[in-house]
Amino acid sequence: xxxxxxxxxxxxxxxxxxxxxxxxxxxxxxxxxxxxxxxxxxxxxxxxxxxxxxxxxxxxxxxxxxxxxxxxxxxxxxxxxxxxxxxxxxxxxxxxxxxxxxxxxxxxxxxxxxxxxxxxxxxxxxxxxxxxxxxxxxxxxxxxxxxxxxxxxxxxxxxxxxxxxxxxxxxxxxxxxxxxxxxxxxxxxxxxxxxxxxxxxxxxxxxxxxxxxxxxxxxxxxxxx
Numbered sequence: 760x761x762x763x764x765x766x767x768x769x770x771x772x773x774x775x776x777x778x779x780x781x782x783x784x785x786x787x788x789x790x791x792x793x794x795x796x797x798x799x800x801x802x803x804x805x806x807x808x809x810x811x812x813x814x815x816x817x818x819x820x821x822x823x824x825x826x827x828x829x830x831x832x833x834x835x836x837x838x839x840x841x842x843x844x845x846x847x848x849x850x851x852x853x854x855x856x857x858x859x860x861x862x863x864x865x866x867x868x869x870x871x872x873x874x875x876x877x878x879x880x881x882x883x884x885x886x887x888x889x890x891x892x893x894x895x896x897x898x899x900x901x902x903x904x905x906x907x908x909x910x911x912x913x914x915x916x917x918x919x920x921x922x923x924x925x926x927x928x929x930x931x932x933x934x935x936x937x938x939x940x941x942x943x944x945x946x947x948x949x950x951x952x953x954x955x956x957x958x959x960x961x962x963x964x965x966x967x968x969x970x971x972x973x974x975x976x977x978x979x980x981x982x983x984x
Contacts, residue, residue, distance in 0.1 A: 875895060891924065
């Protein structure tokens with residue numbers, strides 16, 4: 760591991776601890792690296808659960824009023840499967856029922872007037888996919904030039920059928936989680952995009968509906984705090 764990689768990973772560990780574990784015990788866990796999932800990943804892996812329509816892409820951000828879905832997602836009612844993926848040394852998780860597919864990263868076309876975290880539009884067949892620089896969105900205060908240059912985005916994790924996708928560097932694996940495996944976020948104040956903390960991996964479980972709602976409003980992770 761290079762010095763830059765080690766430094767980036769150390770920063771990510773400290774950042775995740777501060778972000779997610781206000782009263783939790785921090786423990787070291789070994790990150791799983793499962794080559795099998797990478798080998799089996801196809802250019803597009805469809806997972807087509809329906810999702811309610813959201814406001815138009817061009818909607819303006821309103822930092823004083825953040826609108827996120829209120830209904831409890833299906834995965835909160837029993838055991839569920841989740842996909843772990845990695846961004847700049849940070850492991851994130853997304854419920855498979857909320858996953859809209861996985862694409863290989865391709866060229867993106869930037870759009871004028873969009874937030875810095877919006878990398879642009881990626882064409883896939885007849886679709887225009889909206890690409891989010893995940894590292895810059897999740898942790899803008901840690902997003903330095905050095906970190907940006909070290910990123911090697913390989914995949915686009917699609918969120919439901921919203922047209923929004925999160926860049927990731929690698930797919931880790933899929934796991935089955937029980938309700939007790941997650942330290943659920945109970946309040947509806949800060950960080951609505953966080954569903955909770957997966958205890959074993961000490962990683963963020965994404966609330967996809969809330970995240971999509973923020974993206975549709977042009978809001979970053981800190982805008983909703």
